[in-house]
Amino acid sequence: MxxxxxxxxxxxxxxxxxxxxxxxxxxxxxxxxxxxxxxxxxxxxxxxxxxxxxxxxxxxxxxxxxxxxxxxxxxxxxxxxxxxxxxxxxxxxxxxxxxxxxxxxxxxxxxxxxxxxxxxxxxxxxxxxxxxxxSSFNAANAMLRQSLLNSQSQTLMLSSVSAIQQYKVNPPSVLVLFTMKMEIEKMVEALLELYVPETQVALAFNAGFTTKQQTIYVKLRDLVEESNKIDIPWECLVYVGNIKEMSDDEGNTFTDTSTHQ
Ligand SMILES: C[S@@+](CC[C@H](N)C(=O)[O-])C[C@H]1O[C@@H](n2cnc3c(N)ncnc32)[C@H](O)[C@@H]1O
Incomplete structure (x- = not known):
């Protein structure tokens, strides 16, 4: 020594x-x-x-x-x-x-x-x-204001858009996608092989930034069309599956009106 x-x-x-x-x-x-x-x-x-x-x-x-x-x-x-x-x-x-x-x-x-x-x-x-x-995942969960795992049979998966195909055999109750550089058409095409078109999707934008965070709810079948109307930031998590649409008193939740006509 x-x-x-x-x-x-x-x-x-x-x-x-x-x-x-x-x-x-x-x-x-x-x-x-x-x-x-x-x-x-x-x-x-x-x-x-x-x-x-x-x-x-x-x-x-x-x-x-x-x-x-x-x-x-x-x-x-x-x-x-x-x-x-x-x-x-x-x-x-x-x-x-x-x-x-x-x-x-x-x-x-x-x-x-x-x-x-x-x-x-x-x-x-x-x-x-x-x-x-x-994580953005924690902050986005808070935006959704609901339980994502509330029974022992449910599954929640965190992944990336490029891995969607891997869940084909057994799609999770809720799939959460980190988007990085997302190509929305390809993502929706892959998701439609896992979930029915009526499946609920929530886009969580800018999670954790109190003044600019937003949640957009849209059915999977309408996601491509809806994405043409909005500017999807890099700071976006995509939730697909067993999630409820929630309204927000502060007005920072935006709903796809086409699903309510
Ligand atoms: C390189 S990953 C880093 C994730 C980071 N380690 C985390 O725990 O949030 C970047 C991706 O995380 C997600 N992300 C990062 N910040 C976000 C935010 N504020 N709101 C929503 N998603 C966000 C987006 O999907 C983005 O493309």
């Missing part, structure tokens, strides 16, 4: 900042962020959380999908990505060695299609700790 054996290493946390409003994060997340000497986050996440940073904090861009194939898709500049990854490796290893705490801050739940999940594997020897937080 060398003379540094009592030296305290820093910790690496993957912290959820929650989704939407800047106060949608847990107290534990706030404490970890307040203790961080180094913050690594995408710029919009930095804006959402910077009020909690130490005065002397060092802040770095977390990139999108670093240490995974996600960052290398399409026309990605791989040399640039590798340089970014090398810089992050140096920052994290040196900081933790020097006893500094590093917080990689993520939006939503990092384990659900989270763009920073690659940090877990890349820095596994540092035993990163995940501080959980509100």
């Amino acid at each position: 060398n003379s540094n054996s009592t030296h305290q290493m820093g910790r690496l946390h993957l912290v959820s900042a929650g989704i939407g409003d800047s106060d949608n994060l847990t107290l534990k997340a706030v404490h970890v962020i307040q203790e961080a000497d180094v913050v690594i986050a995408m710029q919009f996440v930095q804006r959402q959380t910077e009020s909690y940073y130490k005065e002397c904090v060092q802040v770095f861009d977390a990139g999108h999908g670093l240490f995974t194939e996600l960052s290398r898709r399409g026309n990605a500049d791989v040399a640039k990505i590798e340089a970014q990854e090398n810089k992050i490796r140096d920052v994290i290893h040196q900081s933790v060695q020097c006893g500094l705490n590093v917080a990689v801050i993520e939006f939503g739940d990092p384990t659900l299609y989270g763009p920073q999940v690659g940090y877990l594997k890349e820095f596994s020897e540092l035993k990163p700790i995940i501080v959980p937080g509100i």
